[in-house]
Amino acid sequence: MSYISIKDLSYQYPIGKKQALKTINLEIEKGKLYTIIGENGSGKTTFCHILRGFIPYFHKGELKGTVSIDGKDLFDYEIEELAIKVGYVFQNPFTQISGIKDTVFEEIAYGLENLGVEREEITARVNEVMDLLGIQYLREKHPIHLSGGQKQRVVFASIIVMEPDILVIDEPTSQLDPHGTEEIFKIINIMKQKGKTIILVEHKMELIAEFSDFVMVLQDGNLVMQGKTEEILTDERLLSYVGALPQYALLGLEMIKHNLSIKKIPITERQSEEIINNWLRQKNLVS
Incomplete structure (x- = not known):
C-alpha cells in the first residue's frame, strides 16, 4: 500500500505563464528512498514544496489533483501537523539556520521548544540526535561560525530531532565538497535504515546509485521516467533528459x-x- 499517493497533480505559480508540474501520478512506499532528478526548471523544488505544504499554504497559484499522506488528504492536515509529519531540508543550510541561537545545542532544540516539549525531553532528544550524527563536538559552537558542511549537519539534526516520518531533502550537497557530501549521505543512510520515507533531490549519479531505491525523472514539469534505481540508471534515455548516467x-x-x-x-x-x-x-x- 502506498504511503504517499499522488494523482493527476498539476500546479501553476500565480505569475507563471505555464504549469510547473503537469499531471503527475506517483505512488511512494513507506520506508523507501526516492530520488528526483532533472534539469533546472524541471519542477523538482515545486514538487518538494507541495509535499511540505508550502504549496498551497504559502505559495498560492492553481493546484489540481490530489495528494494523500498516510491515507489522509494533504490539504486536510493542519500546517502545524504537517510540519511534524514532514521534515524539510533546504538546499542552502544558511537559510535554515535560525540566527537567534548562540549554540548548536540550542539551535537543534529550537523546534522542540516551539512545540512546548518538556525541557528534560528536549535535552534527551537533542543529545540522542547529536550522538547519532556525530556532532557532539559542535555542541557549544555558534551556528553562524560553522562551515557549510557543519551547518548542513546541524540543519539535519534540527529536523531529525522533531522525529518526522517523512524527510524531503532538496539538493543537500550542492554547495558541499566531497567530504561534506559523504557526511550528508551517511546521515541520509542512517535515516533510511531507521525506516524513514525519504524524497531526495540530487544530481550526483554515483551516490544516487548507491543509496536510492527508486528514481523519478522530471522534465518541464512532466514525470518522464520512474522506476527502480537499477532500471532508470541503466536506461540510455536518461542521457537525453539529464545528460548523465x-x-x-x-x-x-x-x-x-x-x-x-x-x-x-x-x-x-x-x-x-x-x-x-x-x-x-x-x-x-x-x-
Missing part, C-alpha cells in the same frame, strides 16, 4: 556495445568489480 553504467553499456557478454549493467563500483571479474573468469583470464 553513473560512470559504471556507462562502462557496462560500452562492454555490451563491444559484444562483451555481461549479465547486467552495473551502477555501483561494487557491481562493476563483480561483473568485470566474472567476465574475466569466463574468459579464463583470472583464476
